[in-house]
């Protein structure tokens with residue numbers, strides 16, 4: 001089922017000689033429950049696209065449909081209400097209200113809508129994001145990573161149909177970023193919520209998204225499964241964007257240990273889980289200085305053995 005749909009979306013900033021064609025005919029469809037990452041060079045129109053998708057700004061021409069509704073046919077006030085109910089935004093700069101506590105910040109968008117957040121749902125979100133102890137704190141008493149989590153919790157508080165995120169983890173250190181990425185994956189898998197993520201970080205896009213949309217100059221250059229963009233780039237730009245040199249390592253991020261492990265073999269020792277990516281397995285091989293690793297399933301039952309060579313084999317067949 002289609003949840004988000006744009007047709008020939010155009011956005012021109014300014015006019016005459018100085019006009020900027022930020023979006024130049026973007027037609028995009030997102031299915032319910034999909035995790036889509038929008039990547040591209042700086043200035044390629046990613047943020048502009050996200051703003052249009054969320055009805056934060058009106059296009060010069062073209063349409064955006066959310067859940068079948070042509071959102072720009074709505075008057076400003078109706079659009080604001082629609083947006084609050086259907087869409088959660090997470091921006092890079094957390095946009096928290098400094099004088100409100102974490103609890104108040106999270107509840108704010110729902111309360112603006114004259115409602116109260118569902119207590120049980122909210123408790124779950126807050127626990128998932130590790131914020132239970134911080135509910136009464138003010139934003140400036142939190143670390144950057146914690147503030148970003150509040151931003152995510154706030155976006156989820158209204159239980160929105162669609163979550164739009166613009167470089168949400170860009171300002172965080174790699175460890176915190178990794179932890180929050182895992183949280184997002186978990187939330188996505190648990191809730192099946194539709195997510196559109198704009199990111200500069202190709203590895204983040206590869207690790208999280210079902211589908212990549214690559215933009216350049218206000219247009220979509222190519223979209224598809226990550227492995228398609230990596231292995232079947234339509235243009236030299238696409239190939240260069242994903243960087244030839246690290247292609248092998250990037251492909252590893254797409255394979256799972258469970259797919260590559262040899263069934264019927266077993267080995268004593270600390271096992272890795274089948275759901276790890278091959279890339280994570282690679283770092284295990286390196287840190288443990290071994291060329292074979294036992295693999296268990298989610299219930300910690302033996303599944304097989306991953307050989308170092310299987311990483312390469314996987315890469316060739318991808």
Ligand SMILES: Nc1ncnc2c1ncn2[C@@H]1O[C@H](COP(=O)(O)OP(=O)(O)OP(=O)(O)O)[C@@H](O)[C@H]1O
Pocket residue numbers: 013014020021022040041042043044045046047048049
């Ligand atoms: N409010 C605005 N007024 C005028 N021009 C704008 C405005 N917002 C964006 N632009 C221009 O539109 C183009 C696309 O901008 P956009 O912010 O969508 O790019 P982006 O892909 O998000 O870039 P980045 O990766 O740097 O965030 C750029 O050339 C930008 O300068």
Ligand SMILES: [Mg+2]
Pocket residue numbers: 046047048
């Ligand atoms: Mg941007």
